[in-house]
Amino acid sequence: MSPSASGAADSDPVTPVIALTAGGNELTIRLGGELDGTTAPALAAQLGSVISVGPVQRVVVDLSDVEFCDAATVRVFVVLAAALDGRGAALRLHGARPHIEWLLRQLGAADLLSDR
DSSP: EEOOOOOSSSOOOOOEEEEEEETTTTTEEEEEEESSTTTHHHHHHHHHHHHHHHHSEEEEEEEEEEEEEOOOHHHHHHHHHHHHTTTOOEEESSSOOHHHHOOOOOOOGGGGBBBO
């Protein structure tokens, strides 16, 4: 069981979105904590809701505060990138720690990485 936002044990994990910043045609989403199969469904739903609100040309996901990321989360990023691409927008991952960059490369998603 994962902790809920109230700190009690619950079946719903805390979503890892820390902050959203919009400016011009760019949306920055800052994530934190551990991103895994437990958080991936909630993250996918939350990111999908965020990008559907308004038109953006570029979505930057800041991974600076992410300590762990697994293949389930990489899949969320790949699916999100494809959805944005279909709308003429782009997804870029920024601030990934070396072990997360390694995972992205191993899974063929390194093209999502950006120096900003």
